[in-house]
Amino acid sequence: MNNRLYFLLLSLLMLTACSDPSSLNFIQKEVNPGALTLCEQSRCPEISVFYVEADPADRRAAIINPQIEKQLGELISSTVMPGDSLIAGVQPAVDAFVKSFQDYYGDFPEDALTYELELEHRVSFQNEDIISLSTVYYTYTGGAHGYGSEAYLNLNPESGVAYTLDELIDDVAEFTTFAERSFRTQNGIALDANISSGQFLFDEDTFFLPDTYGFTETGMVFYYPTYSIGSYADGPATLTFTWEQIGPWLNIPVPAL
CATH class of the missing domain: 3.90.640.20 (Heat-shock cognate protein, ATPase)
Incomplete structure (x- = not known):
């Protein structure tokens, strides 16, 4: 088989794989509290954030990942910000959560209270017709108890757009x-x-x-x-x-x- 034919067949195989709705891969991501710049000079809340995003090599990632970032960012920032100021991004939302705690700690340095943020986001179901992403999260920002909930994002695997x-x-x-x-x-x-x-x-x-x-x-x-x-x-x-x-x-x- 000559090189030209080989690369043509390889390109066709790659194109087929990219267009196969069930072939979309997701990559595990994590917000590492130890790498947060805000935590280098001041006390940091307890943070555990794991989530997935579509492989950037797939054309659908440009549509899917902003939707993921928006949903998770708004979930996180909603615990420390008013509804009209929610943040559509995981990292900036975590930064806002940290900053809110540090502002509180700056006012009450003797208080043993700490904020908590736990979030686990994963693929709960995937086939050629639907991709369902599940989020389980818990936050505590003071008071008698924290708040835990769940969220889902249901995507059309072909277009990458969320289903209604x-x-x-x-x-x-x-x-x-x-x-x-x-x-x-x-x-x-x-x-x-x-x-x-x-x-x-x-x-x-x-x-x-x-x-x-x-x-x-x-x-x-x-x-x-x-x-x-x-x-x-x-x-x-x-x-x-x-x-x-x-x-x-x-x-x-x-x-x-």
Whole structure:
């Protein structure tokens, strides 16, 4: 085989791999507190941040990674900044978290309190039709307790753009009715009982789907953060569906597991 033909075949193989939605690779990244410039001259909070980003060699990374940076940056910065000043970037958001703690420590140097930031971001499900990225995080910035929650980012593997719920679910209104019955069954609430009876407190006693949802190897999960339908003591709530249960409602094929 001559060199010209060899390189032509190699180029075609590389092009095919890059266009295969299931071939997208993610790279593990970490914010190392020891490398933070802000921590060189002053006390630093406790930080553990691990996340993934698409391989920069893939053309879709230019679309996917800014979405990841925006979501994670806003999650982190929301704990120390007002909603209209959120930061769309992991490193600058961590810097803002550190700076907030150092400002507090500068005012109260004798206080033993320290801020805490723990974040783990990973691929929870990936195939040729969807990439679901899961974030589990916990922050503490003083007070009686910290705050933990989850987030998801559901991406179209071909375009790299995040799916909306309407794009994932066929007839969201009808699905919401189905989901309410499932929620009642999973939580022991009678079909004719007030949805807010027991531990849950839905606004206007009306069931709704949360904004946080994603996919795992076993199916689809809807996540209600703490305070969204109950008190802090009640904690978060989840509504889960197996692939078999959610399959008839999905606009994407059910994976062959």
